[in-house]
Amino acid sequence: PGKPSPAVYWTVLISLISFSIGGGYLAGTRPNGEWRLFSWHPMLMTSGMVGLAGIGALTKKLGGYTNTK
Numbered sequence: 001p002g003k004p005s006p007a008v009y010w011t012v013l014i015s016l017i018s019f020s021i022g023g024g025y026l027a028g029t030r031p032n033g034e035w036r037l038f039s040w041h042p043m044l045m046t047s048g049m050v051g052l053a054g055i056g057a058l059t060k061k062l063g064g065y066t067n068t069k
Contacts (some may be wrong), residue, residue, distance in 0.1 A: 009062050013055060020051030 004012070024046035028039030060068050 003062055003064075004058070009058060012058055016051050016054040016058070020047045020054075023050065 024043035027042035027046055029035055056068075
């Protein structure tokens with residue numbers, strides 16, 4: 001597949017951000033639905049691994065080497 005169009009880029013970008021925040025919050029409030037000090041760990045890990053890594057891969061695909069140089 002070729003480069004994504006700007007519309008596809010922004011759609012996937014917003015999807016990754018919302019999924020990583022929502023999934024991180026959901027993982028952080030398990031098992032009993034309360035936010036605790038350790039809840040930051042799954043929240044930040046999900047945001048980093050899903051959100052930031054996904055955005056990095058998407059940005060690399062959009063602009064190639066010059067975009068991430």
